[in-house]
Amino acid sequence: MFEVLGMSSPNVLKLVLMLEECGFDYRLRHVDVFAGQQFDPAFLAISPNNKVPVLIDHRGAAPFAVFESAAALLYLAEASGRMIPADVQQRSRAMSWLMLQTASIGPMFGQYTHFCRYAPEADRAYGVRRYESEVARLFGVLDKRLAESANVAGDEYGLADVATWPWIRTADTIFPLLQDKSAWQRFPALRRWFDAGQGRPATQRAVAALDGLLSDDIAAFGRADGDAIDRFCGRGRHDHAANITAATTA
Ligand SMILES: N[C@@H](CCC(=O)N[C@@H](CS)C(=O)NCC(=O)O)C(=O)O
Structure with missing residues (x-):
């Protein structure tokens, strides 16, 4: 069983398409990026660049997490022997x-x-x-x-x-x-x-599965205030460059 941590976004859809094309069992878990869940220490431990998607392989003795969507596609290609040329x-x-x-x-x-x-x-x-x-x-x-x-x-x-x-x-x-x-x-x-x-057919199943996360995203966006959107966008008091400058001049 695989798990995808994500939202209803194109980078997440890549993994769902691949899982469907390869015929793997999987489940989706919503990450509320508008609430800043991508910055939680537990999430950063598996996705240090604070982005979704993350692929988790639950098939072994311990879960194995892959961050960066292309790395996850390669992992699934190698796990299945499909969707990648041998030549x-x-x-x-x-x-x-x-x-x-x-x-x-x-x-x-x-x-x-x-x-x-x-x-x-x-x-x-x-x-x-x-x-x-x-x-x-x-x-x-x-x-x-x-x-x-x-x-x-x-x-x-x-x-x-x-x-x-x-x-x-x-x-x-x-x-x-x-x-x-x-x-x-x-x-x-x-x-x-x-x-x-x-x-x-795999695309249609994947799009239907991903669209299941859309209502979570809409609700998450509806809960987000201006500061939460600033954190998502890295601006205002969440401006990473301004925070470096402030720390340097302090
Ligand atoms: N290069 C990354 C890009 C992932 C990415 O941009 N994810 C967005 C959603 S599609 C995200 O997590 N945004 C939240 C944030 O930047 O804090 C990948 O391909 O996995």
Whole structure:
């Protein structure tokens, strides 16, 4: 049995997609990031960067926790022998696209979400334009790749696909860039791949399971006051850089 600690976010969906694709038993446990549960010492002991998701493998004598979603995908690929090519060069290709997801797609799409949703009005415009431009560029990178390849890393659907698909879902669902659905016409290969992923039975089960955490997130957000949102965003009295400066000059 595996356990995923998380919320209804794209980085968490990656793990649920992978667990479903590999046919593993799992359960989900909600982490209230708006209440700051990601900073609890017990959580930091298994996720030192204070982020969800965390994968816990309960199959052995003692639970084993994996932090960072791509590391968790690799753990599940190795545990199952699935979703990762055996051939060395194809495996390397899969790693390149997996790392592109973690190094570029996740951070850029995440910052775009941040500026659209959480930035104070006065500071919003530059950040939105900066990250919207990057999101559009990355859409182009993926579209070009998928015009020449059935799936992100090659012919077979694998861990680079489950890493990437949730962020395209988030983009399709909430990004102002794709609010006008005709914008998809610029990215036909990406759209073809996204629709194919959506049609997979494992994707449908994973999305239904993850959406079970949505009401927890909505309730958690509703309970959060301004200070809690500042802690989530690392600003105000929770501004890590300002706190370093204050400690240095004290
Ligand atoms: N590189 C990390 C990113 C994880 C991440 O950004 N998680 C967000 C939710 S999707 C989170 O935990 N936010 C809470 C916080 O930053 O305090 C991964 O891929 O696991």
